[in-house]
Amino acid sequence: MLEWIKRRDAFLKCLMSVKGRLQYADRSCPHCEDGEALYRCRDCSSMELLCQTCCLNAHSCKPLDRIEKWTGTFFERSTLQSLGLVIQVGHEDGSVCANPTLQFSNFTVVHTNGIHVLSVSFCGCPRNVQYEPWAQLMLGEWYPATVLQPQTAFTFRVLELFQLLNFEGKVTAYHFYRSLERLTDNTGCVKMPKRYSTFLRAVRQWRHLRALK
Ligand SMILES: [Zn+2]
Ligand SMILES: [Zn+2]
Ligand SMILES: [Zn+2]
Known part of the structure; x- marks a missing residue:
């Protein structure tokens, strides 16, 4: 602690400088x-x-x-x-699909680092034709909020993180989701999709599936 106290102002300077262009x-x-x-x-x-x-x-x-x-x-x-990023689901290499099916410009994804609104395109190539959009999302480790024409997904990582924090830290779904909202925008000025009730449903389904595994 003594060594840190000696360098406190230098620590503060570093902390402030990352707000700028740095070097x-x-x-x-x-x-x-x-x-x-x-x-x-x-x-x-x-x-x-x-x-x-x-x-x-x-x-x-x-x-x-x-x-x-x-x-x-x-x-x-x-x-x-x-x-200009468009996420091409079903093309893990990031290539553009020549046969896109559904396309959304306001697809919501809830991840461990916040809530995102993205442009998403689903694949209609022969190798993916047996996979409906919800299944294409699942194969990319995004959990679809709905089965038909999904326009919201929760990453497997965010569902896993919530399950862990809920079990080990007794963090409620409300406080977890609220934290994700504040991580996305802490000013309250940015309009963001409201997906709390959808999150609760996804968590219930996720836990059920994990229990069946
Ligand atoms: Zn460049
Ligand atoms: Zn394709
Ligand atoms: Zn990056």
């Missing part, structure tokens, strides 16, 4: 050295700033990461959807 003052993207470096990811380990194209490319297989955009004076919340 990434160069405006050009370090990957392509062409586009303007404006985007960083709160979930990737690197804090480097990338251009829109490189940020999108870096997240083709990480569609639930949280993105921030540099405005010139501060970082504001942004989304991979606003950058």
